[in-house]
Amino acid sequence: MAVQFDWFLNQLDVSNAFLNGTLSEDVFMKQPLGFEDPIKPAHVCHLQKSLYGLKQASRAWYDKLHSALSSMGFIGSQNDHSLFIKRDHVLVFVLVYVDDILVTGPSSQAFQATITHLSSLFPIKDLGPLHYFLGLEVKRSSTGIFLSQTKYILDLLQKAKMDGAKASATPLSTSKLDHSSPLLFDPIEYRALVGGLQYLTWTRPDLSFAVNLVCQFMHSPRHSHFQAVKRILRYLKGSLDLGLWFPKCAKTLSIHAYSDVDWAGCSIDRRSTGGFCIYLGDSLISWSAKKQPKVARSSTEADYRSLANTSAELTWICKLLVDIGLILPAPPQLWCDNISAISLAKHLVFHARTKHVAIDYHYIREQVISKALSVHFICSQDQIADVCTKSLSKSRFLFLRSKLSLRVPQFNLRGHIKDKIVKDTS
Template identity: 65%
Template sequence: MQQPPGFIDPSKPHHVCQLRKSLYGLKQAPRAWFVKLFQALLQFGFVQSSSDASLCVLKGPSPVIVLVYVDDILVTGPSSSECNQFIQKLSTIFPVKDLGPLHYFLGLEVHRSAEGLFLHQTKYLLDLLRKTNMDGAKPCCTPLGSTKLDHTGPLLSNPTEYRFIVGGQQYLTWTRPDLSFAVNQICQFMHAPRKQHLQAAKRVLRYLKGTISAGLWFKKGSLNLTAFSNADWAGCTFHRRSTSGYYVFWGSNLISWSAKKQSIVARSSTEAKYRSLAHTAAEITWIYKIFSDIDFSLSQVPTLWCDNISAISLASNPVFHAQTKHIEIDYHYIRELVLAKLLTFQFVCSQDQLADIHTKFLSKSRFSYLKSKLPLGSMVDPKLSLRGCIKADTEIDKQVVS
């Protein structure tokens, strides 16, 4: 640290100023702000979630749920009057601007209609296509081709463009689960990208060009928790590691998904899928704790679907077989969930395994089929204004900036 230019004390040139208040833009500023906001929420009677530090809940007959991202705050609950009362209380401590019903939050656009809630990132996607000069590109049907990426070909002289494109695509996976596997693949070459990797990243942009208005639908229906888990055994041609993938549905609504390379090499397809089951079970457990924090109880035990009978048997059988001695104990905790009747396993044929879209390179027909099974869609009216959306009768989401 050093004194700012133009304000150096000639008698004490090596001294620095001691901050008595956190300044906006410093590394510790968000932390200091959150501590102050959290203290105010505690005064109002809110309880911090044990699973998500940014989630606070005011429990009661009409609960109020607050989600915080630095100084952007989402307020929701079954009673609009309770939400408004909280915003008024908050405005007595901090300068608050009420932006009304949720319509735009951190690049995510929200539309309400008679069908349900629609989340998408059309504006962010259009900006990304314009910045990468791909707004006039020819669309394609799949985000990746049939050829696996490797380390052959010439290195890029300036990898900045590649890293910028991939970084922008990573944020799009928040509302585009069909991109997760493709983005996972191209992210593995960030250190030394080659020409074929840049072509693959631009192919993803071409795919996005043809699905600009796509997003996730959230509709009313059953409130059962189900998940699909799968793994592609030794799919990585360099390290022979497997890729895990899962989908978690709340009724017909997709609420969580992942495509991630496993940390170690699996010695069999059963082991690879068993590890994927463990990751999916951990995600379900976390979601279950979030539901508990907001006083929501599931009517049925969550169901986890897998297309490998051996992995299901291994998860349900408390006996350690000789073939599974090498598997870490951490992955066997899913047996405890089964014995405690907190999770059930069901077999699904490979043809109907939705998580396939997150674990391997797929043909055009297979990709289109699996994509059709997801709650992905487009806006009914793309010209619908972001502002002035109709509020839901049973619930109101408020966006607050402090």
């Protein structure tokens, strides 16, 4: 939205945020060592304000900030409780992650008024235009915003002692993962690396399936699983500069999504892996790779469940856009490569093959009937969400990766991002 309408995008930081929270319940604490009251050494402190380390600290700070923003005319979004919106004469958005705050909108004067008011209530630091936020590197040009985690990847490679490793073209091998190798003697390193890889999926949708796969063996990882993690790290070594590109769209913003599933792809429990990719205009804004909770008896059932999960995400996105004030010109379009699943979503006909499907998965049928969503067929070769459901060959993987809004930026001599962003050709 900031790219599309040329809004400012600034970052704020609150110093010692948790100390500003007011406790609404009785909490007692022993007197700190070295600060005991000599007259009443056996007494305890009755806390009025929150402290770091208290379970109530984060909630107390959120309530304090919520009250402050409400007094300034901001209204909390019902669909994202970290988003606050002000529509008094001018539009201002505040997005909160604990003590890190993003502010955006069409008027820089409204931003100055907002930060002035907040500064009178809390110790606020204005960090200027958004450059680095929660490990995400942000570079902006007149044509879009580029998000990457290059520094985070380098730190992760160094932590794994693989900063000098040979690069790999794909994050996974096309062959099935071996589950018969010996168990790892000490799984701590495996769990730490996989946990680090999870955070990378915020800007690297090409890692969704690979990271989802290695996350399934956190409890009892084997040597083959650790080799798969190393393969992902070697892939990252060869794609350090890849990042998510949000371009300014010349046409009217609309939503289109792709839903796919790998039926019975897991060799252990024969569950299916579903995935989706959702675009707002030309920007990829949401994606997922997740194993389904139940075994599907047919590919139609598996795809139907994946369609239902995708439509739930689409519903949430549409509600969020309504809060923001963006009116879509048409209902979202959902693309699937299974004709039977599409027919099941469109027609009120029950069959013996589908009557066992859980009622909650028929949610998509209600969306189609109410015309809040339209479902269309797409051939498997053009199914972008295929990259989120299975390991692929190099040529297939690179082709689908090029459709995921992932780009390699070009920089001028001053280090600023150029207006032209080239597609990755590695």
